Amino acid sequence: MLMKKLEQLQALFVGMDKALVAYSGGVDSTLVAKVAYDVLGDRALAVTADSPSLLPEDLEEARIQAATIGIAHEIVHTHEIDNPNYASNPVNRCYFCKSELHDTLKPLALERGYPYVVDGVNADDLGDYRPGIQAAKERGSRSPLAELGITKLEVRQLSRHLGLAWWDKPAQPCLSSRFPYGEEITIAKLQRVGRAERYLRGLGLTTLRVRSEGDTARIELPPEQIQDFVLTTDLPQLVAAFQSYGFVYVTLDLEGFRSGKLNQGLPLSTTMGSVS
Structure with a gap:
C-alpha cells in the first residue's frame, strides 16, 4: 500500500510537467521536493520563505537538504510580520501567513513558467486547525500528500525508504x-x-x-x-x-x-x- 502511494505521488508529478515546491525544509515538504525532483529534474524548483519567524539554522538546514536532493533551490523574503492582521495574532493568524507566502510564490511561478505551486500539507493536517490551508487553496496551490491520503507516519516511512537522512526530523512550525x-x-x-x-x-x-x-x-x-x-x-x-x-x-x-x-x-x- 505504501509503495502504491509513492507510485501515485510520482504519477501526479508526471502529470504536472513543471512544479514549484513551497519548501520549508520540514519532513513533509522535503519529501514532496524529493519526489518532484526525481520525476521532473530541472523542471522542479524548491522555494523557501525567509522571515523573522524562521530560525536561521532551519533555513540553513533547508539549503543543505535541497542540495542533497539535487533540486534547484531559491530563497524569497516574506513580510507577514508587517501585516497587522498577522502581528495581532488572531486565531486565524496562519491564514495571513500563508496568504503572504502564496501571494509571493504564485507570481514567481507564473513568471518562471511553473503552472503548479505545491506544498507539504499531509492528510493528517486536514484534521487539525490549519487556517493557512484555506489561504493556499484560494491561491490555487495543491497539496499532493493530502490529495493522495498520505499521513505523517507514511511521510516518514516514504522518506526513510527513499534514503532521506532526515526522515525522523521533529516537526518545527514557525x-x-x-x-x-x-x-x-x-x-x-x-x-x-x-x-x-x-x-x-x-x-x-x-x-x-x-x-x-x-x-x-x-x-x-x-x-x-x-x-x-x-x-x-x-x-x-x-x-x-x-x-x-x-x-x-x-x-x-x-x-x-x-x-x-x-x-x-x-x-x-x-x-x-x-x-x-
Whole structure:
C-alpha cells in the first residue's frame, strides 16, 4: 500500500510537467521536493520563505537538504510580520501567513513558467486547525500528500525508504506558533523565543517548544524526558540564560510537549470550520 502511494505521488508529478515546491525544509515538504525532483529534474524548483519567524539554522538546514536532493533551490523574503492582521495574532493568524507566502510564490511561478505551486500539507493536517490551508487553496496551490491520503507516519516511512537522512526530523512550525492567540507578535519576541530554543537544542534536546506568554517562558518537552531534564540540567544557569534573552520567569510544563497545544482553548466551532 505504501509503495502504491509513492507510485501515485510520482504519477501526479508526471502529470504536472513543471512544479514549484513551497519548501520549508520540514519532513513533509522535503519529501514532496524529493519526489518532484526525481520525476521532473530541472523542471522542479524548491522555494523557501525567509522571515523573522524562521530560525536561521532551519533555513540553513533547508539549503543543505535541497542540495542533497539535487533540486534547484531559491530563497524569497516574506513580510507577514508587517501585516497587522498577522502581528495581532488572531486565531486565524496562519491564514495571513500563508496568504503572504502564496501571494509571493504564485507570481514567481507564473513568471518562471511553473503552472503548479505545491506544498507539504499531509492528510493528517486536514484534521487539525490549519487556517493557512484555506489561504493556499484560494491561491490555487495543491497539496499532493493530502490529495493522495498520505499521513505523517507514511511521510516518514516514504522518506526513510527513499534514503532521506532526515526522515525522523521533529516537526518545527514557525516561531509565531509559540504565542497564545491575542498576544502581539514582534520581531524581538520571535528572536527571544528562537534564542531560548537554540539554548535547549544545545543541551542535546530535539523535540521541544518554548511557549512565550508575556514575560514568561514555558518549556515543553516530551513527558518521558521531563524528570531527567530536571535532574541533569543546570537550572540556575538555564534561567540566567533565558533572562538574558528578555524573559523574567521560566517554567516547565508538567504535561509535556503536545503539538497544537495552544489550539486547545479554541471553541470547537472555530477549529472545525477552518479545515473544510
